[in-house]
Amino acid sequence: MKRILTAVMVLSLFSALFVLSGCKKKTTAPVARPTPAPTTAAPAPTTAPAPTVEVQASPSTVERGQQATLTWKTQNATSVVIDGGVGNVAENGSVVITPRESSTFTAIAKGPGGEGRSSTRVTVVAPREVPQVTSTDIDGLRQAIQDGRVKDVFFDYDKSDLSAESRATLEQNARWFRQFPGASVVVEGHCDERGTEEYNLALGDRRAQATREYLVQLGVTADQLEPISLGEERPFSPGSDESSYSQNRRAHFALK
Amino acid sequence: MTVPILMQLLVTTLTMFSPQEPDIVIRPPITGVTRLAVADFQPKAAASAEADSALKVFNEVVWKDLDFSAFFEMKSKSFYPVKPIRVPTDVTFDEWQTSTVNADFLVFGNLQLSGGGAVVEAYLYDVKTKQQVLGKRFTAASTTLIRNVAHSFADEIVFQLSAATSRGIARTQIAFSSQKGDSKEVYIVDYDGANPRTVTANGGLNKFPEWSPDNTRLAFVTKLPNSSRWEIWIQELAGGRTVLPTPSSYASSPAVSPDGQRAVFSSRSQDATDSDVYVASLSGGGMRNLTNHRGIDTSPCWSPTGQQIAFISDRSGGPQVWVMDADGSNVRRLVSEGGHCDSPEWSPDGRLVAYSWQAPTQWKHDVYVVEVATGKIFQLTVGGASNESPHWSPDGRHIVFQSTRSGSKQIFIMNADGKNVRQITAYGINESPAWSGYSKRDQ
Numbered sequence: 001m002k003r004i005l006t007a008v009m010v011l012s013l014f015s016a017l018f019v020l021s022g023c024k025k026k027t028t029a030p031v032a033r034p035t036p037a038p039t040t041a042a043p044a045p046t047t048a049p050a051p052t053v054e055v056q057a058s059p060s061t062v063e064r065g066q067q068a069t070l071t072w073k074t075q076n077a078t079s080v081v082i083d084g085g086v087g088n089v090a091e092n093g094s095v096v097i098t099p100r101e102s103s104t105f106t107a108i109a110k111g112p113g114g115e116g117r118s119s120t121r122v123t124v125v126a127p128r129e130v131p132q133v134t135s136t137d138i139d140g141l142r143q144a145i146q147d148g149r150v151k152d153v154f155f156d157y158d159k160s161d162l163s164a165e166s167r168a169t170l171e172q173n174a175r176w177f178r179q180f181p182g183a184s185v186v187v188e189g190h191c192d193e194r195g196t197e198e199y200n201l202a203l204g205d206r207r208a209q210a211t212r213e214y215l216v217q218l219g220v221t222a223d224q225l226e227p228i229s230l231g232e233e234r235p236f237s238p239g240s241d242e243s244s245y246s247q248n249r250r251a252h253f254a255l256k
Numbered sequence: 257m258t259v260p261i262l263m264q265l266l267v268t269t270l271t272m273f274s275p276q277e278p279d280i281v282i283r284p285p286i287t288g289v290t291r292l293a294v295a296d297f298q299p300k301a302a303a304s305a306e307a308d309s310a311l312k313v314f315n316e317v318v319w320k321d322l323d324f325s326a327f328f329e330m331k332s333k334s335f336y337p338v339k340p341i342r343v344p345t346d347v348t349f350d351e352w353q354t355s356t357v358n359a360d361f362l363v364f365g366n367l368q369l370s371g372g373g374a375v376v377e378a379y380l381y382d383v384k385t386k387q388q389v390l391g392k393r394f395t396a397a398s399t400t401l402i403r404n405v406a407h408s409f410a411d412e413i414v415f416q417l418s419a420a421t422s423r424g425i426a427r428t429q430i431a432f433s434s435q436k437g438d439s440k441e442v443y444i445v446d447y448d449g450a451n452p453r454t455v456t457a458n459g460g461l462n463k464f465p466e467w468s469p470d471n472t473r474l475a476f477v478t479k480l481p482n483s484s485r486w487e488i489w490i491q492e493l494a495g496g497r498t499v500l501p502t503p504s505s506y507a508s509s510p511a512v513s514p515d516g517q518r519a520v521f522s523s524r525s526q527d528a529t530d531s532d533v534y535v536a537s538l539s540g541g542g543m544r545n546l547t548n549h550r551g552i553d554t555s556p557c558w559s560p561t562g563q564q565i566a567f568i569s570d571r572s573g574g575p576q577v578w579v580m581d582a583d584g585s586n587v588r589r590l591v592s593e594g595g596h597c598d599s600p601e602w603s604p605d606g607r608l609v610a611y612s613w614q615a616p617t618q619w620k621h622d623v624y625v626v627e628v629a630t631g632k633i634f635q636l637t638v639g640g641a642s643n644e645s646p647h648w649s650p651d652g653r654h655i656v657f658q659s660t661r662s663g664s665k666q667i668f669i670m671n672a673d674g675k676n677v678r679q680i681t682a683y684g685i686n687e688s689p690a691w692s693g694y695s696k697r698d699q
Contacts, residue, residue, distance in 0.1 A: 158574070158596075160530075186484045194619050196598035196612060196644055197687060198464065198509050199568065199575050201477075201486075202522060202552040205506035206530040213529070228484040228505050233440075233461055256484065 051077035051116040053109035077109035160206040174218035184256040192245035204229030211251040292328040293359035300368035321410030321426040342366040422651040431465040435685035449680030475510040514562040522554035546584035566600040610646035636674035
């Protein structure tokens with residue numbers, strides 16, 4: 001976004017310079033022009049029409065840090081300046097601004113016919129709080145967990161390393177969690193029944209913590225994720241064979 | 257019985273045992289057994305149904321206590337003289353020295369109902385010298401307390417005949433964690449499985465109980481329902497508790513120091529990848545990370561002097577038994593057999609550490625002891641079931657553990673040499689037993 005803004009500003013500056021140099025020619029031109037043949041009448045007063053300018057801001061109210069666009073049109077102007085930090089600009093154009101505080105921008109158009117002015121004000125307000133996530137929103141995440149769109153990740157025996165598949169799963173999950181910043185997600189670490197209770201409680205914690213760390217690397221707020229080990233207390237599959245064990249070595253996600 | 261298992265282990269892990277008999281001596285010693293005759297106690301006055309039922313309990317409990325104490329060869333009642341013995345003048349000592357009875361010592365006595373309770377007169381005699389070793393009158397305020405009288409008398413006999421090397425274990429208790437639906441609650445039973453009562457009833461997961469040295473408190477780990485945090489509770493048995501502050505949602509395996517001032521436990525700092533062993537005062541002050549090492553460090557226990565801590569660490573691969581000084585220095589590995597170790601527990605005399613071990617090629621666990629000074633290892637449990645979470649009796653002659661040998665996990669006790677296994681819980685799922693120490697009034 002910043003890059004776009006800079007580009008716009010640079011473009012505006014270029015066109016302003018172009019216009020300014022153009023103006024110079026125009027202003028010098030009348031000098032070079034042969035003086036009109038004198039008439040009998042007294043020299044006519046300058047009949048050049050007065051410049052007009054109209055500047056508008058859209059939106060006229062922004063949160064701090066947000067952008068607004070100033071757009072202006074002039075007639076009969078040979079130079080246009082917008083104060084408030086914008087500077088010389090083209091006769092017609094627009095510029096993207098990011099005002100730090102409420103500001104009035106005045107465009108001054110000058111021409112042979114005199115000077116015209118137009119002002120617009122951009123009001124800057126404090127950023128709103130992070131929108132409160134409604135219960136409906138959390139339900140959306142809850143539904144996603146129930147549907148299996150937020151997937152559990154699985155581990156090898158006595159391991160807490162994340163496989164490539166687990167990482168891919170967590171990258172998907174991270175999108176969900178970032179989308180619901182108001183939802184506290186419990187990251188449960190589970191083990192199969194083969195180890196001892198004490199070691200498995202520590203191993204489940206290491207699995208939960210490894211999962212949480214990777215989600216934080218993916219941009220999920222650390223405070224949103226609560227790791228908890230359930231050791232071998234809550235097996236997903238009751239059997240005592242490898243197909244059950246592999247189901248029971250996992251990190252599972254639940255809403256608090 | 258242990259030989260086939262030892263051979264089997266030699267095949268799987270050649271370095272584990274030297275082929276000769278293990279030269280580590282585990283008490284109780286096999287030799288020097290005292291032969292004990294225990295005659296049924298008799299009603300002092302006229303028999304009554306109520307007196308008979310009290311006597312039945314008393315006689316059964318005294319016999320089992322003395323039998324399990326592992327100090328005696330119990331002489332079978334079927335060879336005893338027929339004549340009932342109520343008082344010392346009823347005894348004909350020659351009848352107790354025949355080749356069939358052949359007792360060194362004789363226990364007998366009488367019981368009389370009194371008010372709602374009972375009075376028991378109990379005797380221990382040396383059969384050869386015909387001298388009284390013990391003569392004592394016990395008063396039970398209620399007949400429901402008759403078990404306690406029997407336990408007290410059994411402990412006195414053990415104390416006398418062990419030359420005061422043991423105060424007996426008959427009045428000790430065992431705490432454990434018991435599954436109730438989705439929850440696990442902490443329970444206490446008498447050492448023989450009688451008299452179960454609940455310590456927690458919060459519907460959460462209450463695990464790994466350990467006694468304070470004065471037996472007034474239990475330390476354990478709790479996850480309350482709907483909470484996503486494990487907490488370390490120091491629960492007063494008389495009511496009230498302290499919750500130790502811990503650095504993260506993971507906490508486990510608390511153990512109170514022998515001086516009753518500090519606790520070691522396992523927890524994880526917020527940013528660490530896994531658990532460390534921490535120490536703190538019982539009020540939670542002065543918390544310090546003792547291991548501060550990558551890898552799982554958990555299951556800490558104190559040496560009886562409080563100067564060392566044994567713990568489990570997987571820093572070298574699988575979880576093994578390690579030892580460090582109580583300030584975290586001088587870390588060294590105690591067991592290096594591969595596989596998975598857990599639940600180290602220092603013997604009361606400081607000589608041995610009991611632990612559970614899962615061999616690299618097996619999924620079952622067994623109870624082992626290692627001699628701290630030499631690193632010599634001895635296997636205590638055998639068979640196809642899993643045997644875990646050993647914990648010493650306060651006299652160091654017995655070990656309580658959990659086993660799947662009867663199906664679901666249950667609590668068993670055995671002699672410290674692996675013999676004389678006795679089941680003390682039978683229903684549901686029960687795990688992580690901890691044997692109480694001696695209470696203050698017994699010391």
